[in-house]
Amino acid sequence: MTPEERLRHLGIELPEMMIPAGSYLPARVTGDLIFVSGQGPWHAGGLVKGKVGRDLTGEQAREAARLTGLNLLAVLRRELGSLDRVGAIVKVLGMVNCAPGFNDTPAVINGCSDLLVEVFGEAGKHARSAVGMAELPFDIAVEIELVAEVVRPGP
Amino acid sequence: MTPEERLRHLGIELPEMMIPAGSYLPARVTGDLIFVSGQGPWHAGGLVKGKVGRDLTGEQAREAARLTGLNLLAVLRRELGSLDRVGAIVKVLGMVNCAPGFNDTPAVINGCSDLLVEVFGEAGKHARSAVGMAELPFDIAVEIELVAEVVRPGP
């Protein structure tokens, strides 16, 4: 199955790509790489906000990271035309809006990493850091950026 | 207009490149990419320091981000010989020294992003994350690193 087929098989529908909240692009392609801007847990109803460990549990934050992953996929599809043009996920930087003392950031970011592996299989496995931030834009609970490999269109 | 011409047209003079405060290089070229080390809001008179939302307003921090952008340009020019060898700005990581509760980090980092677009035009538009840090070196208000595409010298 291709990533797009797997997505349908999993019954996942991607959200609309969010318009950047600043003077920047959702993503930039250079050579065989695409750098995707930090995405957050936004959905039709708004943003998932708050400090993890105080306003949200770790499990709720993990769900927010999965939602953030869906937004990363939405950017990749929009920029490349199809998720089938993603050759591999290379690197993820997962940033958690931590209340003081909350440090199980890897479990939170697994919500996104697991999604990437569900959709891309082996090619979805990536290098990663998962760390705790003092603040994130608009108090979102999680922000995640990534670098992926792009498959060039055939001849 | 080339980036160097645009810079002159805007009447912008770049600061001297700051010597790294540690065991590292201002930038490293690899293939067609240049990775620029995190720069801060330094100028002839010193460093812009403090927590944004407490010691500095968001608007002052945005100015500090613009100043940081000038320092990024200074590194790019010094490493590449000319800004005209920058093919595109690929990715910016903007880090704001946030007082608790200050989270309008995108508006702060726009100070740098807007400068990059003024100087490079469409090629200056980039992927980005703009996030809030617990601490930055020497308490500087903003730190920004970037990845850019390098144009190889013609034959």
Add this chain to the structure above:
Amino acid sequence: MTPEERLRHLGIELPEMMIPAGSYLPARVTGDLIFVSGQGPWHAGGLVKGKVGRDLTGEQAREAARLTGLNLLAVLRRELGSLDRVGAIVKVLGMVNCAPGFNDTPAVINGCSDLLVEVFGEAGKHARSAVGMAELPFDIAVEIELVAEVVRPGP
């Protein structure tokens, strides 16, 4: 001397590579680059934990950063077969688990940067940011990720 010879000459023995604490890979190669996941100050006895400036001194944190560097080398050797296949260290992101008010993050991360130069010489010099985080996984004192250039095996 090659990096492997230099390591022996320095009498440095690398630790076992740590198994990732989440759904991700220790590193991912793409083109001529390898992206290494954030590593921490782990050793046979456990993790170096705590807030720098409160639970650890800057000097202790610098040692933790050197230990983290050894773990980065362990990943590079395991992924590439030998450190001699590292062409250059391109970019380091050093993240320090800061107590409020501790901001001499460059001196801490020098513990890793100096090690990289000891082992790789000129090729070990890199672009870098060294910043202060609100929280790191499991309260480790330091986390560092890097991007390096890979030398392709000869024909």
